[in-house]
Amino acid sequence: MKEIHWGFIGCGEVTEKKSGPAFNQVEGSSIVAVMSRNGDRARSYAERHGVPKWYTDAQALIDDPDVDAVYIATPPSSHATYAIMSMRAGKPVYVEKPLAASYDDCARVNRVSTETHVPCFVAYYRRYLPYFLKVKELLDQGRIGKVLNVQIRFACPPRQVDYNAPEERPWRIQPDIAGGGYFYDLAPHQLDMLQQFFGVIVHAEGYSANIGGLYQAEDTVSACFSFENGLPGSGSWCFAGHESGREDRIELIGEEGILCFSVFDYDPIALHSSNGVEMFEVENPRYVQQPLIQAVVETLQGRGDCQCTALSATPTNWVMDKILRKF
Numbered sequence: 001m002k003e004i005h006w007g008f009i010g011c012g013e014v015t016e017k018k019s020g021p022a023f024n025q026v027e028g029s030s031i032v033a034v035m036s037r038n039g040d041r042a043r044s045y046a047e048r049h050g051v052p053k054w055y056t057d058a059q060a061l062i063d064d065p066d067v068d069a070v071y072i073a074t075p076p077s078s079h080a081t082y083a084i085m086s087m088r089a090g091k092p093v094y095v096e097k098p099l100a101a102s103y104d105d106c107a108r109v110n111r112v113s114t115e116t117h118v119p120c121f122v123a124y125y126r127r128y129l130p131y132f133l134k135v136k137e138l139l140d141q142g143r144i145g146k147v148l149n150v151q152i153r154f155a156c157p158p159r160q161v162d163y164n165a166p167e168e169r170p171w172r173i174q175p176d177i178a179g180g181g182y183f184y185d186l187a188p189h190q191l192d193m194l195q196q197f198f199g200v201i202v203h204a205e206g207y208s209a210n211i212g213g214l215y216q217a218e219d220t221v222s223a224c225f226s227f228e229n230g231l232p233g234s235g236s237w238c239f240a241g242h243e244s245g246r247e248d249r250i251e252l253i254g255e256e257g258i259l260c261f262s263v264f265d266y267d268p269i270a271l272h273s274s275n276g277v278e279m280f281e282v283e284n285p286r287y288v289q290q291p292l293i294q295a296v297v298e299t300l301q302g303r304g305d306c307q308c309t310a311l312s313a314t315p316t317n318w319v320m321d322k323i324l325r326k327f
């Protein structure tokens with residue numbers, strides 16, 4: 001069994017807990033190099049995690065003969081550039097979500113992947129988590145009958161960093177880097193998961209506004225959409241509300257019941273039917289990206305078929321760009 005040696009472009013927060021350690025936990029996988037434009041950060045990450053090499057230049061990492069595949073953990077505005085660089089060098093890619101900062105950039109990534117025959121995978125790791133597999137199982141069992149409507153509700157108060165001076169604000173609320181605001185950072189997980197359940201979203205409209213005035217990006221979004229099977233859905237997102245309104249909830253309304261779950265808090269799954277309410281508590285692995293990373297590694301070793309690819313991730317960017325009226 002061939003071992004896949006990974007090089008990381010970016011070594012920020014997401015690589016510390018959600019993803020980074022998982023690459024060494026998966027059989028036949030190891031990290032051999034990391035890169036950050038900040039040399040101190042790259043060196044610190046390498047020393048703390050026992051990674052043999054560190055770089056401050058992405059091309060140097062990609063060209064390293066010891067690197068078999070590249071994990072891109074930078075803000076979305078650079079995803080397409082680094083993914084294309086890696087694929088043109090013949091190195092498979094695993095990219096943080098969303099795939100890019102725009103639908104157009106996603107299309108560029110897909111074109112190069114097709115031209116080079118080099119795969120590009122995207123970190124929609126919730127597809128592989130036990131919690132969401134349980135939701136899928138309940139749907140497949142017909143526990144709420146035919147699904148009639150889908151509703152997303154998400155609300156949270158501003159983060160402390162949202163009050164920072166413009167030059168100190170996080171990249172997640174800088175549209176030129178993130179593609180939008182917190183909506184572009186968090187909604188992808190919700191929209192991708194729903195498309196795994198019900199098929200591709202083919203119509204989407206939205207209204208967005210900056211109500212709180214703390215930063216340039218949208219902080220409130222409302223949307224309606226429909227899936228390829230005709231199922232309608234709606235969503236509301238508010239990132240500037242009061243703590244009392246905090247909510248992370250998706251409701252699937254069916255002919256025989258309602259299925260409720262969260263996407264970020266992993267609250268117990270609630271099945272409401274004529275039999276009452278059933279609650280399902282499902283534990284996820286310590287490193288939440290590990291099941292997906294394992295699927296990617298097995299595919300690169302020729303013993304799996306991971307479908308969490310750039311092609312399957314692109315519809316989510318299309319939906320978000322339509323909701324934000326970016327085209």
